[in-house]
Amino acid sequence: MKPEIKIEIYQQDWIPGFAAFANNGQIEKDGTAHVMINIGSLLCAAANGDIENTDLPYIIAECLMHEITHALECWAGVEFSEEKVEELTEKYRASIQDG
Numbered sequence: 001m002k003p004e005i006k007i008e009i010y011q012q013d014w015i016p017g018f019a020a021f022a023n024n025g026q027i028e029k030d031g032t033a034h035v036m037i038n039i040g041s042l043l044c045a046a047a048n049g050d051i052e053n054t055d056l057p058y059i060i061a062e063c064l065m066h067e068i069t070h071a072l073e074c075w076a077g078v079e080f081s082e083e084k085v086e087e088l089t090e091k092y093r094a095s096i097q098d099g
Contacts (some may be wrong), residue, residue, distance in 0.1 A: 013040030
């Protein structure tokens, strides 16, 4: 495990999907992890009525949290787990619906 991690977030509106942990799931030698968010596709989904405008901040946060968790898995040297990450994001979803 590297002693430190720095997570940089970039808007990349040409990636497929809403977000991604970049660099083929690797962290740079200096400890930098790159996460990308496709704001354009999220705004398009809102414009089409697929998601509510008022939900955008929470969906963006959820997408970022998902990918940041994968970056942290990589940093910690543990195997990627979609199940564990989805469990964490489900807890987040439930907390914002209750609030």
